[in-house]
Amino acid sequence: MILVTGGAGFIGGNFVLQWFAGEHNEPLVNVDKLTYAGNLDTLSSISERDDYFFEKVDIADEAEIKRIIAQYQPRAIVHFAAESHVDRSITDPGAFVRTNVVGTFNLLEQARHYWNDLPEPQKSEFRFLHVSTDEVYGTLETNDPAFCETTPYQPNSPYSASKAGSDMLVRAYYHTYGFPVVTTNCSNNYGPYQFPEKLIPVVILNALAGKPLPIYGNGQNIRDWLYVGDHCAAIRLALANGRLGETYVVGGINEKTNMEVVHSICTILDEVRPRDAGSYAEQITFVKDRPGHDARYAINPEKIQTELGFKPAHTFETGLRETVLxxxxxxEWITRVQTGEYTQWVDQHYAQARGV
Structure with missing residues (x-):
């Protein structure tokens, strides 16, 4: 049995689906609070399996996490659960501290007590894999070397600061208690089932709806884009073979400006779902840049490639086309995930960004 937190979210949901689609015959329990970004529709295809279990629980709930770990007795925990949207962290930083820092601490503490009491060989085989972000490293200038595992932390948003705090707790539990952790820090993910507040799904859905395609500032912010299926493959490798106490940065080796990403989406849509007249690019709208907007992220994945044999299966072009399609x-999934709460937040946020 493995325990996955945040398995109804974007990356966690894809991980759960791939777990059962692959060669694994191991049961899985999914622990998710089901915030606005958690969506059980993502997992409808596996929801009736006898080896899949779901617990609607907040990872900051000490008693419930203790109960779940004792009940399911996992041999590994894969920790995705996090508040992850930078814009929301600017308006409500407290929620990010509670989930990302306090929640991770609670999960670590309950898992440590459980691990302490395990007999051998289960104790030596237990793993806690913590999934984090490249945003903890701050920002890069155009010619700076890409982030690697030894890049100093310089978070610039409440979101990245809260994830940096969780990373430090995970590190401390290894060095203080010998707790068997592995950490991965990934670049920007994209792909199926992504909640439509992130750039790529926002642009796709707004384009189809005839709405403005919002781009912060001048659109020259650069991100390294990683297809979510490739990221999940890297996590499985790190879970199986990662060295204890180590960090592995995971990237797609696909640096693109936001403007390039948006134009690529418009080009695909022009081909597969053309407008009555003109290009979807005509809907591009520039909005006021957000505070603390990092200029560039880039990943040097040499360590995970060399040690664990990771190689992305998708180029940005193939992954983006699959995503748009x-x-x-x-x-149906899109309609159900776009709740009133989400729609109201988007309308309010981008109205403010445009100065309305």
């Missing part, structure tokens, strides 16, 4: 073919 997925959103075009999954209207």
């Amino acid at each position: 997925w959103y075009l073919n999954n209207n």
